[in-house]
Amino acid sequence: MGTEEAPWWKRGVFYQIYVRSFADSDGDGIGDLRGIIEHLDHLAGSPQSLGVDALWLTPIFPSPLADCGYDVSDHTSVDPAYGGLDDFDALLDECHRRGLKVILDMVLNHTSCEHPWFLESRSSRDNPKRDWYVWRDGRAPGKPPNRWRSVMEGSAWTWDERTGQYYYHAFLPQQPDINWRNPAARRAMLDACRFWLDRGVDGFRLDVINYLHEDELLRDNPRRMGWRPYEMQKHIYDRCRPEDHEVLRELRSILDAYPGAMMVGETFTDDPAEAASYLGNGTDELHLAFNFDFAANRWSAARFRRSVERWEALIPEKGWPAYFLSNHDMPRHITRLGILGDAEARAGVAAVMLLTLRGTPFLYYGEEIGMPASRVPRGKLRDPVGIRFWPLPVGRDCARTPMQWTAGEHAGFSTAEPWLPADKSFPVRNVERQRKDPHSLLNLYRRLIRLRKETPALQLGSYRALPGAEKGVFAYLRELGGHRVAVLLNFTPRDRRVDLRGCPGKGAWRVLLSTRGPEGAETDPAEIRLLPDQALILSR
Ligand code: GLC
Ligand code: MG
Numbered sequence: 001m002g003t004e005e006a007p008w009w010k011r012g013v014f015y016q017i018y019v020r021s022f023a024d025s026d027g028d029g030i031g032d033l034r035g036i037i038e039h040l041d042h043l044a045g046s047p048q049s050l051g052v053d054a055l056w057l058t059p060i061f062p063s064p065l066a067d068c069g070y071d072v073s074d075h076t077s078v079d080p081a082y083g084g085l086d087d088f089d090a091l092l093d094e095c096h097r098r099g100l101k102v103i104l105d106m107v108l109n110h111t112s113c114e115h116p117w118f119l120e121s122r123s124s125r126d127n128p129k130r131d132w133y134v135w136r137d138g139r140a141p142g143k144p145p146n147r148w149r150s151v152m153e154g155s156a157w158t159w160d161e162r163t164g165q166y167y168y169h170a171f172l173p174q175q176p177d178i179n180w181r182n183p184a185a186r187r188a189m190l191d192a193c194r195f196w197l198d199r200g201v202d203g204f205r206l207d208v209i210n211y212l213h214e215d216e217l218l219r220d221n222p223r224r225m226g227w228r229p230y231e232m233q234k235h236i237y238d239r240c241r242p243e244d245h246e247v248l249r250e251l252r253s254i255l256d257a258y259p260g261a262m263m264v265g266e267t268f269t270d271d272p273a274e275a276a277s278y279l280g281n282g283t284d285e286l287h288l289a290f291n292f293d294f295a296a297n298r299w300s301a302a303r304f305r306r307s308v309e310r311w312e313a314l315i316p317e318k319g320w321p322a323y324f325l326s327n328h329d330m331p332r333h334i335t336r337l338g339i340l341g342d343a344e345a346r347a348g349v350a351a352v353m354l355l356t357l358r359g360t361p362f363l364y365y366g367e368e369i370g371m372p373a374s375r376v377p378r379g380k381l382r383d384p385v386g387i388r389f390w391p392l393p394v395g396r397d398c399a400r401t402p403m404q405w406t407a408g409e410h411a412g413f414s415t416a417e418p419w420l421p422a423d424k425s426f427p428v429r430n431v432e433r434q435r436k437d438p439h440s441l442l443n444l445y446r447r448l449i450r451l452r453k454e455t456p457a458l459q460l461g462s463y464r465a466l467p468g469a470e471k472g473v474f475a476y477l478r479e480l481g482g483h484r485v486a487v488l489l490n491f492t493p494r495d496r497r498v499d500l501r502g503c504p505g506k507g508a509w510r511v512l513l514s515t516r517g518p519e520g521a522e523t524d525p526a527e528i529r530l531l532p533d534q535a536l537i538l539s540r
Helices: 033-038 085-097 116-121 183-199 243-255 272-277 301-314 343-356 384-389 431-436 441-454 456-460
Strands: 014-017 054-057 101-106 157-160 165-168 203-206 262-265 322-324 360-364 462-465 473-480 483-490 496-498 509-514 528-530 535-539
Touching (some): 101 183, 243 262, 272 301, 343 360, 343 535, 441 456, 441 509, 473 496, 483 528, 528 535
Parallel strands (some): 014 054, 054 101, 101 203, 203 262, 322 360
Antiparallel strands (some): 483 535, 509 535
């Protein structure tokens, strides 16, 4: 396949913007769409830019914020805190002018309990929208219909006094699940997707897309071992139901009518086989699926290699892999993977891996400057999970602190007190400073993205793990039309050697990029030396 024929979402690099925390243009302490427009130079279109190709915006829709925007009360407008539809159109235009695609985060599984649909649905048992949500009688007085748990804890059922029934919510009680078996509700949700496609968006990130349907008979899940009640069930009846695939096939046919439109699914499961199943035959369901197994690895060459090989084997022939290391629901990877080691150097190795594997990389805002998982003081927490489980480190505010633009007040994010405090690292760790430092993480990301763009083998080449590396090194080959690129990742704090003589092709290997030490030099394939925590990209 020539690089020109491959769709943009296979070649490009995505960048996830947590809208509330990226840039505040109007001084209310909350990030907004105009703020993004003002900072687009950081992302694309100027020589200093990172060079990413697409943005994923976390939900921009009106929301009472029970779950920070994932409780939507109107799917076809913009929350006034972020701007209006005109601001959205301006953002979309400005992005497209720079060659940047934009995808929106659609929350199809549930709505806010303040959504007009739910207000109607809960108003009486014979309201026409009653069946738009999942209402059931209890199995006995005071007992919910079954033992399903909410991902956020507690029963997944909430008793509603007025109509004397329970409603189902896979997440918070403020996030009632849509009944995807109801044709009118289903149509309304798909129409919301059409609304944004008609407005020109390039696709969607689909929130918990494997949660749409629940078992019709509401059968209880089998038990299993786990560290908290939700984990102590095997979720075979409350998620990953076969009917979800049918919805995805319908959505795919809708998207196929919009040239270039794509969707990536938050396939929320630790089983990669389950996640990959939502790619269908590679052309009829999701374009890309998130692999949580990859992001869950600890810092180990063998672990990452195993995850990659497993994922590669599961991707249908016409499908395409995707990778991420951080998002808004987990502690940032520089902190997570940096434990007991040189976190900064490991972040460089991780960046090389993410941007050179076969698959579309998703970056999370701030990872390019190594923003850490922040310690948000108890009184400032906003995430319901963090508040509920404090002091257990399961809250998600740590990954949602303001983007660190400068060493100035509030990290240059806002002129006002931000909705979450900026991490204390911002005076030394910020975009302005890293831009000037050729050895910064930011400049490594920029160089990597540029190299990827100039090197078709890195975008579209095949993947193959390489033998000949000492323990603790993850080494692989990317190959396209006779051009070979070798990636060597040293996961250890010690010198390591790799023997590349078993590689196909002839001639010397040239160093295209190194996270430390010289570049450009030719090396002896029999003994390539890696410094501690070093990543090398070579070509022949
Ligand atoms: C997804 C989102 C998460 C949200 C949940 C419920 O997992 O990423 O932030 O809480 O769905 O919508
Ligand atoms: Mg559901």
